[in-house]
Amino acid sequence: MSNPAVSDLLARSNRLGADPRNTNYAGGNTSAKGTEIDPVTAAPTELVWVKGSGGDLGTLKESGLAVLRLDRLRALAGVFPGVEREDEMVAAFDYCLHGRGGAAPSIDTAMHGLVDAPHVDHLHPDAGIALATAADGPALTKEIFGDRVLWVPWRRPGFQLGLDIAAVQRAHPQAIGVVLGGHGITAWGATSAECEANSLEIINTAAAWIAGHGREAPFGPLVHEALPDEVRRERAAALFPIVRGLASTDRPQVGHYTDSEVVLDFVRRERMPELAALGTSCPDHFLRTKVKPLVLDTAPDAPLGEVEARLKELHAAYREDYRAYYERHAGPDSPAMRGADPAIVLVPGVGMFSFGAAKQTARVAGEFYVNAINVMHGAESVSTYAPIGESEKFRIEYWALEEAKLQRMPRAKPLASRIAFVTGGGSGIGRAIALRLAAEGACVVVADRDFAAAEGVAAEIGGPDVAVAVAADVTSEAQVATALRDAVLAFGGVDLVVNNAGLSISKPLLETTEADWDLQHDVMAKGSFLVAKAAAGVMIGQGLGGDIVYISSKNSLFAGPNNVAYGAAKADQAHQVRLLAAELGGHGIRVNGINPDGVVRGSGIFAGGWGAQRAAVYGVPESELGAYYAQRTLLKREVLPEHVANAVFVLTGGELSHTTGLHIPVDAGVAAAFLR
Numbered sequence: 001m002s003n004p005a006v007s008d009l010l011a012r013s014n015r016l017g018a019d020p021r022n023t024n025y026a027g028g029n030t031s032a033k034g035t036e037i038d039p040v041t042a043a044p045t046e047l048v049w050v051k052g053s054g055g056d057l058g059t060l061k062e063s064g065l066a067v068l069r070l071d072r073l074r075a076l077a078g079v080f081p082g083v084e085r086e087d088e089m090v091a092a093f094d095y096c097l098h099g100r101g102g103a104a105p106s107i108d109t110a111m112h113g114l115v116d117a118p119h120v121d122h123l124h125p126d127a128g129i130a131l132a133t134a135a136d137g138p139a140l141t142k143e144i145f146g147d148r149v150l151w152v153p154w155r156r157p158g159f160q161l162g163l164d165i166a167a168v169q170r171a172h173p174q175a176i177g178v179v180l181g182g183h184g185i186t187a188w189g190a191t192s193a194e195c196e197a198n199s200l201e202i203i204n205t206a207a208a209w210i211a212g213h214g215r216e217a218p219f220g221p222l223v224h225e226a227l228p229d230e231v232r233r234e235r236a237a238a239l240f241p242i243v244r245g246l247a248s249t250d251r252p253q254v255g256h257y258t259d260s261e262v263v264l265d266f267v268r269r270e271r272m273p274e275l276a277a278l279g280t281s282c283p284d285h286f287l288r289t290k291v292k293p294l295v296l297d298t299a300p301d302a303p304l305g306e307v308e309a310r311l312k313e314l315h316a317a318y319r320e321d322y323r324a325y326y327e328r329h330a331g332p333d334s335p336a337m338r339g340a341d342p343a344i345v346l347v348p349g350v351g352m353f354s355f356g357a358a359k360q361t362a363r364v365a366g367e368f369y370v371n372a373i374n375v376m377h378g379a380e381s382v383s384t385y386a387p388i389g390e391s392e393k394f395r396i397e398y399w400a401l402e403e404a405k406l407q408r409m410p411r412a413k414p415l416a417s418r419i420a421f422v423t424g425g426g427s428g429i430g431r432a433i434a435l436r437l438a439a440e441g442a443c444v445v446v447a448d449r450d451f452a453a454a455e456g457v458a459a460e461i462g463g464p465d466v467a468v469a470v471a472a473d474v475t476s477e478a479q480v481a482t483a484l485r486d487a488v489l490a491f492g493g494v495d496l497v498v499n500n501a502g503l504s505i506s507k508p509l510l511e512t513t514e515a516d517w518d519l520q521h522d523v524m525a526k527g528s529f530l531v532a533k534a535a536a537g538v539m540i541g542q543g544l545g546g547d548i549v550y551i552s553s554k555n556s557l558f559a560g561p562n563n564v565a566y567g568a569a570k571a572d573q574a575h576q577v578r579l580l581a582a583e584l585g586g587h588g589i590r591v592n593g594i595n596p597d598g599v600v601r602g603s604g605i606f607a608g609g610w611g612a613q614r615a616a617v618y619g620v621p622e623s624e625l626g627a628y629y630a631q632r633t634l635l636k637r638e639v640l641p642e643h644v645a646n647a648v649f650v651l652t653g654g655e656l657s658h659t660t661g662l663h664i665p666v667d668a669g670v671a672a673a674f675l676r
Helices: 004-018 070-080 086-098 108-112 126-132 135-143 158-169 192-213 229-247 261-267 273-276 283-289 304-329 361-384 392-396 401-410 428-439 449-460 477-491 514-542 566-586 602-618 620-630 639-652
Strands: 029-037 044-049 065-069 097-102 121-123 149-152 177-180 184-189 252-257 346-349 352-358 419-423 441-446 467-471 494-499 545-551 589-596 663-666
Touching: 004 029, 004 044, 004 065, 004 121, 004 192, 029 108, 029 361, 044 070, 044 097, 044 108, 065 070, 065 086, 065 108, 070 086, 070 108, 086 097, 108 121, 108 158, 121 192, 126 135, 126 177, 126 184, 126 192, 126 361, 135 149, 135 192, 149 158, 158 177, 177 192, 184 192, 184 229, 192 361, 229 252, 229 304, 229 352, 229 477, 229 514, 252 361, 252 477, 261 346, 261 352, 261 361, 273 361, 283 361, 283 392, 304 392, 352 361, 401 441, 419 477, 419 514, 428 441, 428 494, 428 514, 428 639, 441 449, 441 477, 449 467, 467 477, 477 514, 494 514, 514 545, 514 566, 514 589, 545 566, 545 639, 566 589, 589 639, 602 620, 639 663
Parallel strands: 149 177, 419 441, 419 494, 441 467, 494 545, 545 589, 589 663
Antiparallel strands: 029 044, 029 121, 044 065, 065 097, 121 184, 177 184, 252 352, 346 352
16 A cells, blocks of 8 residues: 555646646645655665656556655765766766655756755745746745745755755745745645645735736737637638647647636737747746747737748747747757747637647647746746746757657657548448557547547547547538548647548349439549548648548459449549659649458448348358358458558558559459459
């Protein structure tokens, strides 16, 4: 059973981390000290449990704690080589671990070990950072808290900051915590409950004081109105692929769109450009948002062509400015510049686009910038917003320890940062394709006429940071356009489209009705055309190339009986592959097809009546149809949905980058369907 100190620590951490007013996602850290029996010496040993590097307080579990011997951690103060070499102390933490030590210790471990209190919280509340970034923060802290909360001047997180806070605590035994200049707050207590109460007292007192003393409209008067809801979403969907393409100049990015009231109010105010240019302050903020955002300066309703041209000008200027920032501060030992594209783009009247290597990273970057807006609002309402200086930001952004953390990250999956749109994704082959693409790192939009089925697959994949569901009858141009718009708003664009939606009706020619013909051609021939057309528009706007894959059929080549409408529709799809490959290649968009044999198991088409019809044609029980198909192939193997999904991945995973206009048979070898 866990040590009671650990149980209390986890409960406190989860409560504090669940409220964004207390700290941002993955921001801050908490700790507890206690005693356990050392299994080697059988003697009581003082330990400190502290949130490890990269964890999140709201979801913290015991596995996310670093466990260190307190005597050894505190002994490091005697060998501390000084602030110029304090990065060396992080490696020294490994020599203080108890047993296997749990999670990797974070840079803030010294703060928790050196402060002489059983429980310590370090948090990044908006109200606390507002004081920490106010030009007269020390005076405000004194006015608000007296000697109950002290001011600690800005210092980069590390061992010396831990020594600074410990010294303040020793000199002021009545204090419950400190405001860390430019950074956040730290509080402590004799019990877990007392520590939590002290943290909340600092946060709530600061928030109430700012609310009661702050001036109105610290961001200045309104200069733009937010566009009406539906107009704003349409505008965002039109701009997002363009912005994402620019933000992916150095490396592909996934996007997140935010049009919360906090963001919409900020981007319509007169002082927004001036304040945005100052950048964020808390290290957790600007490590994810970059030193400052890109700010669009056109009117909310300006013509799209004008806006696109201006975005390209501003993006080029942003990259030049970022390179100059890097060159001003980089030294001989600095890591190479990681990329000059913005992580945050602010658009008056529309909102904010944020970017990252994954959807979660992009979403969190946006959440952090909302924190930064709240911080600026608080600081400007009672003082002047004064974030840490540019050189300090650079020291943290290009910190050797941060670079080492990046180097430890696992290698990206083949489809990381790619956004896939799969029609007919709620069952059968489409479901298998959606699952495989997600497993290979893609964000997936599961499109299906049966929205509940699409929702089920999206939930199976893992939820909105990796998959979303959209309702789409592919025979409707309006529904296709809405589905693509929702895909763009969810992830920023579309890179990989799988035209999989289909159905089949097996009848002899003389029994095939006009309605049978029209339905199958509407879903497969027309539906694929509508989806490809809408998706190609997004891809061309992004300028990132892309993939369109048609799930056709061996029946596009093989002439079987009682199959005229289905076979003709599939032949139409097969030729669309060739036509679009020829037309879209100049945009870097590859178009390929897959020709499966009948996929019986797991197929919605076969379960919906096609299986019974085809079994009757071939004179076998429906339960044996899959085996019948297998026996007529060269390999004598049944084709399953996963085999089709494998082929989609092969076409789009990067190894066939120079292949377009190709049809891949996935039929276990049907000689009559060989490509000629």
